[in-house]
Amino acid sequence: MCLAVPGxxxxxxxxxxxxxxxxxxxxxxxQVFLNFVPEAAAGDYVMVHVGFAISRVDAEEAQRSYELLQAMGMLEEELGGEAERTS
Amino acid sequence: MAEPQHPIDAWACPAPLPASDRVLLGHGSGGKLTAELIRDLFLPAFDNPVLARLDDQAIVSINGQRLAFTTDSFVVKPLFFPGGDIGSLAVYGTVNDLAMGGAQPLFLSVAFILEEGLPMQTLRRVTASLRQAASCVGVEVVTGDTKVVEKGSGDGLFLNTSGLGVVPEGVELSAARVRPGDRVLLSGSIGEHGIAILAQREGLEFDSPVESDSAPLHTLVASMLAASKSIRCLRDPTRGGLSSALNEIAARAGVGIEIDERAIPVREDVKGACELLGLDPLYVANEGKLVAIVAPEAAETVLEAMRRHPLGKDAALIGTVTEAHPRMVTMRTVVGPTRVVDMLAGDQLPRIC
Amino acid sequence: MKYLDEYRDARLVQSLAAQIARRVTRPWTLMEICGGQTHTIMRYGLDELLPPQIRLVHGPGCPVCVTPLEMVDKAIEIASRPGVTFVSYGDMLRVPGSRSDLFRVKAAGGDVRIVYSPMEAVKLARARRDRHVVFFAIGFETTAPANAMAVWQAHKEGLQNFSMLVSHVLVPPAIRLLLESPHNQVQGFIAPGHVCTVMGYRQYEALSREFRVPIVVGGFEPTDLLEAVYMLVSQLEEGRAEVENQYVRSVRYEGNQPAQRLMETVFEVCDRKWRGIGTIPQSGLRLRAEFGAYDAERVFGASGVAAEEPAECISAQVLQGLKKPTDCSAFAVRCTPENPLGAPMVSAEGACAAYYHYRRHSLPGEQSHGRAATPN
Known part of the structure; x- marks a missing residue:
């Protein structure tokens, strides 16, 4: 349901x-209605659904969680590498 | 199956609708409904071997001279859009249908279907654009027709154009010649025409406006044919987009086609518009691109020839023809797995979800 | 595009899939609620990357699919009236009513239009005072604030020629119904990230506690969904049953307060019939009495007649995750997107349509390698 796109x-x-x-x-x-995101300012990213912003993308959270994801990825590569060597 | 014990177990689907007793918009979308209409109504009615090839143009022989013949109607709205208008679109579209058969386009007919009340200025503009496009391609409009329908019975202005060209000796392009192992080449980025039109209707703005890619492809085709004799088949992915063109080829040739999503060029603005509207660029119309199926050993040569031409500078090798999964197009997605690329049933609709 | 491309990174996707495989020791059945998530899974072939122990089943989160037949019939009746301009989101035009669909109404001369935003319907009403503009307000919680705003705007401008046919549904009551079913096999849920963007995820905590089921609020891109699967698998393997938020970049605990406030001003919770299933208590939204002037059902007094659904379709089982679309004898044979037997085949978000478009091939190599569409 509910396609929302960051812009x-x-x-x-x-x-x-x-x-x-x-x-x-x-x-x-x-053109997007920003009535529901009073905290959003120019330069911010918002999630847009049927012409309305439904949230402001939390840039810090996004950065933090993405770094976590990448760290998991790197860890996995190391683990995967080890598993290959030991097998 | 156990007796329904819980309301959710009774969840069922709605009743099927009888086959449509009216023509729907989807019948003109270039997708499955169009294909069904051709298969079930038109082909049986006009049954003959030339038509049965179902290429973009008919190739007929007269006194040993092979002629390419095609016709096309244009009902685009709006009439004027970034990168073109209905007049130049009609000329280029018809020229491209001839070019996909390897033909040198020569003559055009133009029929105008006008709605009562259409500003004369609009008609003048369209006619001027037609004339300019024809002279730039080097074809002549040698016959035509004018009809006016009552206000409300048309949408301003429709055009029908037919085209005639000659096929040089030794050139034989048809989906029927496609073989497993052949390579799939695409002449450039997809989706620009469809998005340029949609942008006007949807009120999308662009940093630099997306222009329709509407362009005549006959010189690109000529330089490709000059580079190699091993081009099997050409298609311009217009209505229904790249997916329809590839599905048509797979179906006609009885082969499978595998493409790589990462290899398909899509411009950033087209991508953005597609994300926003929930559309897949594979199904969005092009008016100045072609797909070429070429023998594997000729792929590199043809690709280079395409890239030397301004209309093919972003050409890419996007896939391979396979023996596996005949009549089906599959795609390796950006994240790795493979999925089917289906032909669209009707018009692609913007989705909210 | 920022906040999209990085979540479609092939390397990250592969590594997440490998981590899930490393984490899992037993079979688990997980459900993504939202049709948008189903679409992503099929579009990118994510289920093929999962270890065989993970069974992903697809939930009822497609508003187009669950809009009741009577409501579609009402829409068709209203749209067929002279003087009416009927406005809808694109996918809704294909949904079959008992005898017709909106595309056919349009083909027969009705003024039926597609919009991207409900505010375009208001704009149309403003521009065409000679027409009565009816907007078909379907959707889950994500769409409700926008639709509420359209009514609010019409009210503010005193537009007399605008009304709304409201068929809004709410997610948590549907999850409750799934969990209460004696046949339920779902052991963990990916909650719909955009619904939770609006509503927050407080409501899901009660469900998680009551049914001891892990719920992860998930996003819509490939790495989002795999990360949500990873979080669910971790909970299940560790014997936890909590609500966690994967989609932190968009979802806050309390949701979007201004959006919720407007929703509450304009709409009230009501019992709502879901297509095929019947009435689920407190599972829908309708216009409050103060906004009755904008209620198309009142304006037109349209009365839908209850219609029978065919027996052949197994969407009850599909939408509960008991069966895959490919288990249906009609799938891709008598039931296709051109001639849908059921709503899940109609919308691009529907589970059956997603299978049809992306997985119909059952690639020859795929089945022989034991990676068929039904990994169980």
């Missing part, structure tokens, strides 16, 4: 009482 906020404006942002996805930008 970067380029600029934010108030349009008829709505918080509307220009959000970039790869090389594409689209």
């Amino acid at each position: 970067k906020i380029l600029e934010i404006e108030d349009r008829d009482g709505n918080r509307v942002g220009k959000v970039q996805f790869g090389g594409v930008t689209r």
